[in-house]
Amino acid sequence: xxxxxxxxxxxxxxxxxxxxxxxxxxxxxxxxxxxxxxxxxxxxxxxxxxxxxxxxxxxxxxxxxxxxxxxxxxxxxxxxxxxxxxxxxxxxxxxxxxxxxxxxxxxxxxxxxxxxxxxxxxxxxxxxxxxxxxxxxxxxxxxxxxxxxxxxxxxxxxxxxxxxxxxxxxxxxxxxxxxxxxxxxxxxxxxxxxxxxxxxxxxxxxxxxxxxxxxxxxxxxxxxxxxxxxxxxxxxxxxxxxxxxxxxxxxxxxxxxxxxxxxxxxxxxxxxxxxxxxxxxxxxxxxxxxxxxxxxxxxxxxxxxxxxxxxxxxxxxxxxxxxxxxxxxxxxxxxxxxxxxxxxxxxxxxxxxxxxxxxxxxxxxxxxxxxxxxxxxxxxxxxxxxxxxxxxxxxxxxxxxxxxxxxxxxxxxxxxxxxxxxxxxxxxxxxxxxxxxxxxxxxxxxxxxxxxxxxxxxxxxxxxxxxxxxxxxxxxxxxxxxxxxxxxxxxxxxxxxxxxxxxxxxxxxxxxxxxxxxxxxxxxxxxxxxxxxxxxxxxxxxxxxxxxxxxxxxxxxx
Amino acid sequence: xxxxxxxxxxxxxxxxxxxxxxxxxxxxxxxxxxxxxxxxxxxxxxxxxxxxxxxxxxxxxxxxxxxxxxxxxxxxxxxxxxxxxxxxxxxxxxxxxxxxxxxxxxxxxxxxxxxxxxxxxxxxxxxxxxxxxxxxxxxxxxxxxxxxxxxxxxxxxxxxxxxxxxxxxxxxxxxxxxxxxxxxxxxxxxxxxxxxxxxxxxxxxxxxxxxxxxxxxxxxxxxxxxxxxxxxxxxxxxxxxxxxxxxxxxxxxxxxxxxxxxxxxxx
Numbered sequence: 069x070x071x072x073x074x075x076x077x078x079x080x081x082x083x084x085x086x087x088x089x090x091x092x093x094x095x096x097x098x099x100x101x102x103x104x105x106x107x108x109x110x111x112x113x114x115x116x117x118x119x120x121x122x123x124x125x126x127x128x129x130x131x132x133x134x135x136x137x138x139x140x141x142x143x144x145x146x147x148x149x150x151x152x153x154x155x156x157x158x159x160x161x162x163x164x165x166x167x168x169x170x171x172x173x174x175x176x177x178x179x180x181x182x183x184x185x186x187x188x189x190x191x192x193x194x195x196x197x198x199x200x201x202x203x204x205x206x207x208x209x210x211x212x213x214x215x216x217x218x219x220x221x222x223x224x225x226x227x228x229x230x231x232x233x234x235x236x237x238x239x240x241x242x243x244x245x246x247x248x249x250x251x252x253x254x255x256x257x258x259x260x261x262x263x264x265x266x267x268x269x270x271x272x273x274x275x276x277x278x279x280x281x282x283x284x285x286x287x288x289x290x291x292x293x294x295x296x297x298x299x300x301x302x303x304x305x306x307x308x309x310x311x312x313x314x315x316x317x318x319x320x321x322x323x324x325x326x327x328x329x330x331x332x333x334x335x336x337x338x339x340x341x342x343x344x345x346x347x348x349x350x351x352x353x354x355x356x357x358x359x360x361x362x363x364x365x366x367x368x369x370x371x372x373x374x375x376x377x378x379x380x381x382x383x384x385x386x387x388x389x390x391x392x393x394x395x396x397x398x399x400x401x402x403x404x405x406x407x408x409x410x411x412x413x414x415x416x417x418x419x420x421x422x423x424x425x426x427x428x429x430x431x432x433x434x435x436x437x438x439x440x441x442x443x444x445x446x447x448x449x450x451x452x453x454x455x456x457x458x459x460x461x462x463x464x465x466x467x468x469x470x471x472x473x474x475x476x477x478x479x480x481x482x483x484x485x486x487x488x489x490x491x492x493x494x495x496x497x498x499x500x501x502x503x504x505x506x507x508x509x510x511x512x513x514x515x516x517x518x519x520x521x522x523x524x525x526x527x528x529x530x531x532x533x534x535x536x537x538x539x540x541x542x543x544x545x546x547x548x549x550x551x552x553x554x555x556x557x558x559x560x561x562x563x564x565x566x567x568x569x570x571x572x573x574x575x576x577x578x579x580x581x582x583x584x585x586x587x588x589x590x591x592x593x594x595x596x597x598x599x600x601x602x603x604x605x606x607x608x609x610x611x612x613x614x615x616x617x618x619x620x621x622x623x624x625x626x
Numbered sequence: 627x628x629x630x631x632x633x634x635x636x637x638x639x640x641x642x643x644x645x646x647x648x649x650x651x652x653x654x655x656x657x658x659x660x661x662x663x664x665x666x667x668x669x670x671x672x673x674x675x676x677x678x679x680x681x682x683x684x685x686x687x688x689x690x691x692x693x694x695x696x697x698x699x700x701x702x703x704x705x706x707x708x709x710x711x712x713x714x715x716x717x718x719x720x721x722x723x724x725x726x727x728x729x730x731x732x733x734x735x736x737x738x739x740x741x742x743x744x745x746x747x748x749x750x751x752x753x754x755x756x757x758x759x760x761x762x763x764x765x766x767x768x769x770x771x772x773x774x775x776x777x778x779x780x781x782x783x784x785x786x787x788x789x790x791x792x793x794x795x796x797x798x799x800x801x802x803x804x805x806x807x808x809x810x811x812x813x814x815x816x817x818x819x820x821x822x823x824x825x826x827x828x829x830x831x832x833x834x835x836x837x838x839x840x841x842x843x844x845x846x847x848x849x850x851x852x853x854x855x856x857x858x859x860x861x862x863x864x865x866x867x868x869x870x871x872x873x874x875x876x877x878x879x880x881x882x883x884x885x886x887x888x889x890x891x892x893x
Contacts, residue, residue, distance in 0.1 A: 107880035111873070139771075145844055149771040162851070173852055180868035181876070188873060231778060231787055232860060325883050332879040340872055345852030346864050351788045351845065353774050361782040362792025362800060368865025459862045464793035470727075471793045 100322040101302035101315035105192045107329060111185035113292075114333035115178045116284065122175040123277065129165050131157040132227065132273035134266040143350050151229075151354035154269045158228040158349055173341035179224060180346075181337060183217050183369040190214060194411075194444050196431035198301045200424075204415045206294045211412055213287050215404075216280055218369055223276040225347065225367055229269055232347075234355030235364040237264065239377070246396035264357055301431050304541035306534050310429045363462060372451050375458030376403045379478045403454055407447055414443075421575045433541040435504075438497035439579045445493040446486035453482045494581070501583035504540050507532055543582035670746065677747025680740055684721045693751055699725065706817065707754020708745035713813035715741045717806070727797035728820055731805060755816045762832060763808035765840040773841030776834055780825065788845050790859050794821055804846055808839045 083089045100106075133153040139146050141156070142163040161168035190210060193199050199207035222240065226233045241263050245251040260267030299313050308314045316322055340346075352361070366374050376399030385392040418440070419425060434441040456463065457478035464471040511529035519525055532540075564573055681693065688700035695702030703710075714720035718732035736744065745757065778787065786792050789803035798821045803811065812835055818824035830838070856863040 102884045104877070104880040104884045107884065108877075111876045111880075145770045145841070145848070146774060147771055148769070149775065169852055177868065177872060180864065181872045184868050184873045185876070188877075231782075329879065329883055332883070333876060336872055336875045336879070340867070341853075343853040344864075344867055344871070345850045345855055347861070348850070348852060348855075348858070351858060353778050353787065356775070356778060359778040359782060361778065361787035362784050363786045363790065363860050363862075365861045367861050368868060371861075371865065461793040462859060462862045465791060465799055468797075470797040471795055 096317065096319035098296070098318040098322075099299075099313045099315045100318060101300055101308075101313060103303050105196070106300065107326075108185055108189040108192050110326060110329055111333060112182055112189055113288065114330045115182035115185060115337070116288065117330070118178045118334060118337055119175060119182060120281065122171050122178065123281075125171045126161060126168075126175055127277055129157060129161045129168060130154070130227070130273075132270045134229065134264075134269050146350070146353070149354065152269065154227060154229040155349070155354045158230070162350060170338075170341055173344075173346050174337050176225075176346045177340045177344075178337050179221050180368060181333075183214075183221060186210075186214050186217055187369075190411075191444065191448070194414075195434040195441055196301070196303070197428065197437055197440065198431050199415045200428040201415075201419065202298055202427050203294075203301075206291055206298070207415055208412060209287055209291050209294070211408055213284065213291065215408065216283060216287070218404075220276060220280045220284070221367055221369055223272045223280070226272050227269060227276060228347075228349045229355050230349040230352040231355050231359060231361055232349075232352045232364055234264070234357065235360055236366050236370070237268065237355075238357070239366075239374075242393075242396050243400040246393040246400065248392050248397070249390065251393075264355075299429065301429055303431050304433065304539060306538040308430055308538070310427060313429070363465075365459060365462070368455075371458035372403060372454040373400065373458070375454035375456065375460070375478065376400070378460055379454075379457050379475055379482060403450070407451065410447070418579070421572060421579050423576075430541075435497040435500040436541050436543045436582070438494045438501070438581060441497050442490045442494040446490040449489040450482065450486045453478055453485050457482075498581070498583055501543055505583055507540070508537065512536075543584075673743050673746045674750050676740075677743035677745070680736065680744050681747055684736070685744070688722070688725075693748065703748050703751070705752040705754050706748060708749040708757050709755040709813040710817040710819070711745040711748045712741055712757045713810055713817060713819055715744065717810055719819070728794075728799055728801075731801055755813075758809055758812045758816075760809075763812045763836065763839055765808070765836065765843060768833075768836040768840035770837065770840040770844045772834070773837035773839070774845075776830065776838050777841050780830065781838070784822075786859065788858050789842050790857065803842050806842070808843060811835075811839050811842060 079089075131153045135153045136150055137153050137156050139149050139151055139156050139159065141159055143159050146159070158172075161172055163169070193207065193210065222236065226237045226240075241255050241259065244255045244258060247254060255263070258268070258271070259265045260271075300315070302308050302313055302315065305314065365371065377396065380395050380399045383394040383398075385394065457475065460471060460474045460478065463469065464474055511531040514528045514530055516528040517525055518528055563569060682691070685693075685703075688696055689703050690696055690700075693703040715736050716734050716738075718734045719729040721735055722729050734741070748754075749756070784792055784794065784800035785803055791802035792800050794800060800821070806814070814822060815825040815830060815835055815838070816827070856867060
């Protein structure tokens with residue numbers, strides 16, 4: 069292949085000065101594994117880029133000011149109405165700036181897609197165990213990014229100063245005030261005085277367009293760089309190990325795919341913005357602190373907080389003249405704080421429980437880690453109940469169910485549904501594992517039915533080929549150096565002694581619950597969680613113990 | 627005793643004279659009135675009679691034979707006025723299908739002439755707010771911008787910012803205002819049907835009522851410049867579209883784009 073002289077000449081000129089060829093070669097030859105779930109994070113990334121572009125356009129015309137003006141624009145219905153300059157300029161963008169409404173709508177849909185994609189991406193990471201060593205730091209960065217995206221969204225939809233966003237702002241202020249002791253001071257600090265005052269919109273604006281996007285860019289940069297450096301995880305498959313990455317090189321394959329995917333994202337957002345109206349602020353009218361509309365809802369990503377607020381009983385204490393507004397403080401803090409804290413601690417907790425300090429570059433299939441999957445689904449259902457409750461009035465109106473009935477159902481469901489979800493998910497995972505085991509032991513049904521000489525019929529099966537076998541993955545079950553159970557007679561290992569050790573052993577047993585696979589070379593996974601953990605009690609290394617378990621070939625031969 | 631002393635019968639004469647004068651005067655006045663209004667009164671009483679007949683047939687089961695109401699079932703209709711009757715029957719809420727927390731809007735069962743008759747009958751029982759004239763509900767000269775502010779202050783907490791309706795407690799709801807005629811909106815404010823408070827002409831002046839009506843009518847008529855309205859009920863449907871539309875579309879795109887794997891040559 070001959071390279072055009074002008075091109076190669078420019079290339080060498082640049083390389084002589086920047087020495088980029090070597091680095092670029094590495095970059096271009098970087099391998100990316102192919103799986104559709106690996107593109108969920110990219111949806112968020114590309115939505116973010118589109119948010120930056122459309123946001124810049126909007127910032128050219130938006131006036132972050134609460135100065136009162138009288139509207140005389142194209143939207144005749146509100147002619148002569150007093151409103152803030154922020155709201156008037158949003159009407160102006162919607163009706164008088166060329167392409168303004170389209171930009172506003174792309175921006176808003178992109179914000180919704182951004183958070184939705186982050187959620188989906190986080191769930192993928194969690195359920196496939198891609199947060200495990202060495203990727204814990206990136207998992208934590210991701211959690212921070214998710215939290216920031218909620219704040220960024222909240223501040224963004226508060227900016228137009230319409231009736232609906234004002235309701236959200238009022239709740240924000242209520243949450244601030246509910247913080248014991250310092251709440252009122254914080255509220256005065258943020259709003260520069262009494263609610264709503266005239267400072268809040270300019271303040272939210274600078275946070276929305278400068279501070280948080282800056283943090284986003286820094287953290288997304290770190291997130292991507294770490295991902296690039298640590299290499300991408302891959303789904304289990306033939307020839308895929310913790311030492312390699314199987315996939316296509318960056319150039320030209322992945323570059324083409326990811327480039328196309330950016331345009332997909334842009335196309336979906338442009339189509340949505342063209343055909344589906346979002347946040348029609350002109351219908352909501354200018355914000356008036358004295359008014360509230362039925363059906364006031366936040367954007368979907370704040371819905372679970374709204375729901376938490378709506379199911380909360382009106383508990384409030386007054387101690388020495390200080391009001392402790394638990395009715396606001398608990399729902400604002402507990403669901404988000406609980407989920408985020410649990411998510412942040414989970415990778416480390418899992419390491420502690422399983423004693424697994426190895427690096428993992430091959431993902432788990434969710435069924436192969438039943439406890440993790442069940443915990444994740446329990447969290448999802450908890451979020452889901454709160455989210456649905458956040459729209460209780462809309463559900464009541466459109467499904468003809470009394471409002472308080474929904475609230476009372478949600479009050480119980482928020483505790484019960486996660487428990488049932490946990491149990492059911494775990495059973496489903498174990499059932500799917502059994503199905504895999506069946507495939508391994510009895511092969512795939514071919515659809516060919518043969519008649520035996522005796523007259524009976526059998527269906528022929530064929531054993532799984534190497535690729536199919538590898539794609540099934542292996543149940544996650546990691547042996548602790550020592551366990552409990554059948555090993556009472558033996559002396560427990562040092563870190564399994566005492567109360568904490570017993571807790572660890574019990575948790576280990578729960579986490580390791582899996583269907584045993586006892587085919588050759590299965591690394592002894594099947595033995596765990598079935599009393600075989602006791603093998604290690606005599607101080608053998610985990611590997612040695614694993615082999616012992618494999619050779620024993622059955623569950624309970626402790 | 628002077629000769630000027632009044633005759634003992636004089637007081638009686640004065641009383642009798644006064645009564646006579648009053649009587650003659652009254653007769654003269656009422657006779658004049660009667661003479662001009664006589665045919666109308668006949669029609670009106672006929673209408674009331676018809677209304678009474680319809681009332682006994684359609685309404686008396688719950689509201690009682692004398693419109694006195696049934697405790698716990700249906701309110702007394704004495705003094706509710708023609709406006710209440712017109713609102714309830716023209717929106718099809720009355721006659722009700724069944725007792726429920728809140729009656730649904732449905733096609734009216736009575737025709738306009740029957741409605742007018744029942745309205746006249748109920749009004750004859752004890753007055754009350756009357757049906758507004760077309761001038762009273764006209765949008766000409768009304769200010770929808772001011773109407774928006776009034777709507778947001780007085781109506782939106784139940785009926786939603788653009789009149790899409792909303793849920794209330796115990797199965798009650800604020801209906802959407804998508805089909806209400808200007809007359810019905812006026813009557814609803816005046817009479818406060820079901821869970822709705824009364825906004826009489828002192829609370830919201832007739833002019834302000836026209837502003838509100840103008841706002842409601844213009845808002846529901848105006849097109850959606852941003853595309854499909856998604857029901858105009860706020861972010862709930864937007865969130866659904868974001869997940870079931872946008873995210874799902876992107877997931878399909880991701881599946882499609884990764885469906886073809888590059889064949890890795892065997893080493």
